[in-house]
Amino acid sequence: MSGNRVDKRIERGQQSRRAVLGRAMDIASVEGLDSLSVRRLAAELEFSKSGVFAQFGSKEELQLATVRAAVEVFVGEVVKPALRAPSGVRRVRALCESWLRYARKPVFSGGCFFISAAAEFDARPGRVRDAVASARRDWQRLYARTIEEARDLGEIAAETDVRQLAFELDALGRSGSQDALLYSDPASYRMASGAMLARLRSVATDPALLD
Template sequence: MAGTRVDKRVERGQHSRRAILGRAMDVASVEGLESLSVRRLAAELDLSKSGVFAQFGSKEELQLATVRAAVEVYVDKVVKPANRTPAGIGRVRALCESWLAYAREPVFPGGCFFLSVSAEFDARPGRVRDAVASARRDWQRLYEATIEQARGLGEVRQDTDAAQLAFELDALARGGGQDALLHDDSAIYERVRVGLLARLRAVATDPGLLD
């Protein structure tokens, strides 16, 4: 019986943590990580302040946990769907398309979580900035590795600089995503899609692979 009570407490704690982080990601995507507070999240979720504080211990730990949770969402919504496409230039395109779907749906009310918080912390040294920067680097490295894999399969021209192409694809998507939100114009995502496809066709050994 004691074990059952402990298990139920753990389950309730995990459920509360998921709820807190879910709301924290939504808020941060619109208002930034600095807008997060134990008091606010407790009030919005009808939880005790002490219970929320016990989960994280400080505002910074809450921010860091929110970034980690956002990375998990990103992997589920962007990376895993793209990885279902066979390796090659088709998978590179799938990464582009997955990101566009993630930003356009949107998964978070403020669009791409990392577009929002990167602008907030890009000039503010500290653990939160490091966590956001690490997540961005991981994404860029994945893009680069996927391009290199496609090049190794002979589907991307051998003279292609994988790091440069990854930078260009990411930059085009991020810039378009920011404008789509700023102007509340979903048609911009289609412009981004056209631009990404044109860039991939330019480096494909067989552009027909992208039809």
């Protein structure tokens, strides 16, 4: 019986942590990670302040946990669906479209969590900036690896600069998402998608694969 009580306490603790981080990610996507506080999250979720503080310990730890949670969401919403596409240029396009769907839903009220976090911390050295930068690098490296794989399969021209193409596709997606939010104009997502597809067609050895 005592074991069951411990298990239930652990389960409740995990549920409350997920709730706190879910709300924290949404707030941060709109107002920034600096807007997070144990007091605010506890009040909004009707949790005890001491209970929330015990899970994170400090504002910085709360911010870092929020970044890690956002990475998990990103992997589930963007990476895993895209990796179901066949290897090659079609998987590169799947990464493009999967990212745009994530931003367009939007998963968070402020659109892409990492666009907001990068803008907030890009000139502020420290652990939070490092965590955000690490997440962004992982995404760019995945783009580059997927493009390189497509090139090795002969579906992207051999002379293609992998890192350059990954940079361009990522930049087009982010620019479209930012404009869509700033101007309240969902057409920006469509234009970004079209630009990304055109860029991929320009390097594809068989553009019909992208039809």
